[in-house]
Amino acid sequence: MKEEICKAFCDAIRIKEVPIGLAVSTSLRRSDGDAVGFYVVRNRAEPGLAHLEDDGTTVPYLQAAGVDFETQTREKAFTQILAEYGAHYDSDEAVIRTPELLERDLPRSAIGFATLLLRLSDFLLLSQDHVESAFKDDAKKRIRDAVGERAEISENEAVSDALSDAKPDLVIRAKGRDPVAVFLAQSQQRVNDAIFLQMTALLKPQEHLAVVALLESDNSIPAKLRQRASNWLAAVPVFRNDEDQAVRRVVREAIGSHATLH
Secondary structure, eight states, rough: HHHHEEEHHTTEEEEETTTTTEEEEEEEEEEOOOOOEEEEOSSSSSSEEEEEEEOOOOHHHHHHHOOOTTHHHHHHHHHHHHHHOEEEEEETTTHHHHHHHHEGGGHHEEOOOOOOHHHHHHHHHHHHHHHHHHHHHHHHHHHHEEEEEEEEEEEEEEEEEGOOSOOEEEEEEEEOOOOOEEESSSSSSHHHHHHHHHHHHTTTTTOOOEEEEEESSTTSHHHHHHHHHHHSBOOOOOOOOOOHHHHHHHHHHHHTTTOOOO
């Protein structure tokens, strides 16, 4: 059994001589179906040394698929994973590589490097499962930066005890103005929550507020719901591809028509 398992692993690996050293292809697959592969790059100046590097498509592929490595959470996770396997990312060449290693240490390091490349492909799952979280983090930061000290901002809290059935993502309270409840909406449900909060407030004369649904993208919700939201809410701006103007619209609602981004 041991020999068969070892043979199965070895047979799945393809190694080819190339001008820079060796091209290694494994049986591991990325989510797009391509095999996880890498190069062993020999050090011409110092024989006996070599390093491992990918083909320069790993990170660009993830970025093209929607993974934003500039958000604080993903940047930290990316850096930690690279450090765990002793690798680093060359942003100029878009290449992931290891330091120079003794050639006798390469086989063990190669296993770890292949594992690293496979683990990085999991960022696609994080992107698909947590796009909403990334959008919210980005939008909250931009809104907080734009508002600065001109208003108080609370997160995930009810506007008041009388309006506790639908909690907005942000409540902006500027002196002398009605509070603004901001729903960061990537789904129909959050837009419906925003409309529900506005309708509830209208039934309670003592509750004065404006409600904004900040859509993540232009196609976040169906056209019919968007029309309904536009008729009920103070504003329904779209964030992606026009972030500054979308944030200005939120800030203008909260602070006034002369509000500008800081």
